Amino acid sequence: MGRQAAAQQLRTATPEIIEAYRAALGRLGSPLVSREDIWRQCRHQAQNIVAECAQALEAGQHAETPGVGEYSRLLGAHRVVQRVPVSESVRAAEVLWQAMQGAVAEAVDRVQAEQRLAATQTVTTAFRAAAGSRLYQGIRGYEEAQRPPAPEVREQDPGVPADAVDAVDAANAQALDLLTLRERQILEAVRAGLTNRLIGRRFEISEATVKRHLHNAYRKLGAGSRVQALNKAFPGQG
Known part of the structure; x- marks a missing residue:
């Protein structure tokens, strides 16, 4: 046995x-x-x-x-x-x-x-x-x-500044810099597929604390959901 x-x-x-x-x-x-x-x-x-x-x-x-x-x-x-x-x-x-x-x-x-x-x-x-x-x-x-397909941005388009994409990337990078180490760790755990309960066990904190860290991360990243937050925190790493 x-x-x-x-x-x-x-x-x-x-x-x-x-x-x-x-x-x-x-x-x-x-x-x-x-x-x-x-x-x-x-x-x-x-x-x-x-x-x-x-x-x-x-x-x-x-x-x-x-x-x-x-x-x-x-x-x-x-x-x-x-x-x-x-x-x-x-x-x-x-x-x-x-x-x-x-x-x-x-x-x-x-x-x-x-x-x-x-x-x-x-x-x-x-x-x-x-x-x-x-x-x-x-x-x-x-x-x-x-999600509706995003319109293609071309540098020669007179309605879109040539540095628009760079500005967005810079804003996202600035938002990421605002995340605390714990917020980054929790987002990494979310990306790994862990639930709030398992994340709490991993870091020996309560589920309420996990939710608070996620709420703060969402706010800093301008995200309304886990998926949006992960897309912004780990661009191109789907």
């Missing part, structure tokens, strides 16, 4: 988890199960999240599936075409976590008693990281798909 057996138990339970997940979404009237093509994409994400949790349980640490970021970003953009609100993906993550609880408990029971708490924390952290990374990239893709 050990982590390998626990991980295998969680993998074996994946079909039951996915079935419970779909049933719960159906009871909520989620559009994620309204069409087979949408559900197929949703199921793919859920299966990979469970797989990452099983791998983390076996290895003792989380490792992200290759290609997750790009796929999730494209899927987020596709949600606009499908007319599925981005809030559904956020809600679905919590639904999936609830659907996993029974299977996770059974899996952890296969670990030696003195290691069960650590095993539970490993799975919890892996889930939040896996789901958080996908949500961040999906939301980013969703917002990018909704």
